[in-house]
Amino acid sequence: MTLQEIHALVSQALQNAGTSRLQADATATALVTAEAQGLASHGVSRVPMYVAHLRAGRVDGQAVPSIVRQTTSATLIDAANGFAFPACALAVQAAVSAARTSGIALGAVTNSHHFGVAADHLEAVTQAGLVGIAMGNSPAAMAAAGGSRAIFGTNPLAAAFPRQHAAPIVIDLSLSEVARGKLMVAAKKGEPIPLGWALDQTGQPTTDPQAGLAGSMLPFGSLGGGSKGAMLALMVELLVTSLTGARFGLEADSFFEDQGNQPRLGQVFIVIDPAALGGQAVYFERVEAVMSAMLADAGVRVPGYRRHDLATQARLHGIELPAATLTPLLAMVQA
Secondary structure: OOHHHHHHHHHHHHHHOOOOHHHHHHHHHHHHHHHHOOOHHHOHHHHHHHHHHHHOOOOOOOOOOEEEEEOOOEEEEEOOOOOHHHHHHHHHHHHHHHHHHHOEEEEEEEEEOOOOOHHHHHHHHHHOOOEEEEEEOOOOOEEOOOOOOEEEOOOOEEEEEOOOOOOOEEEEEOOEOOOOHHHHHHHHHOOOOOOOOEEOOOOOEOOOHHHHHHOEEOEOOHHHOOOHHHHHHHHHHHHHHOOOOOOOHHHOOOOOOOOOOOOOEEEEEEEEOHHHOOOHHHHHHHHHHHHHHHHOOOOOOOOOHHHHHHHHHHHHHOOOOOHHHHHHHHHHHHO
């Protein structure tokens, strides 16, 4: 199937469930983009979850994001409990515009929902020749360092750096050992997960994805006895909640449950203009210098390039959705 065909199906399924055309198209674009990049855990498999949230009132499909507060270099967007994608696009657009004047700008979103692949929100930033950072919180799934009760979400953190004659460098991290969506995909397929990804409700390591979803994720670095992932999760949690008034992850019910509250989560986007600091020539020279040093080793891959290559192939040749994803999607379109 072509990406356009899949986009049309996803958008229609969301509209059938009560989503406005604006929100449906923006959400479909995000999900299809993730699918094209090989990120099935954040792709079209999320549609049934989104539809269930719509029907349960956990997300408002008719919401229109709006600017709550704006200064020279900071903008706060209220997603109004709608899907995150239109609100995040508005925040990024405002930050890009302001960064061109101020050198650095921040766009933030409050009262939001699941915001998908963090790095994908930065495409407009690198297209403008700017550097971007994205982060957001999510429902509690990981314990604080030294704790056993889920406090933080997997709280993704991403950064994107444009290159002059090549695709941008894109770094995208889930602060758990793996993204929680990978457990969702494994559960749907009836497949086990590796040890070291999650704990069950009793705090014991598990290979059962359902038990992991009911329990908690391990922060990255846990296998080495460290707590770096948990500390970074706390950093993201504070940046996206204390600055925006969004809910903590521990106040938001799980995305993987149909019933629950409106999550009202937060996202923050920071945009930096290299011209305001060392200058564009210096920036591009330094970026290429480190790329040359990295790529001198044959086994090194540039972060984000695998996703970029897969997306390029998907645009040319389309993608084949697995039956477990396509069948429920078609049922929602025909409903």
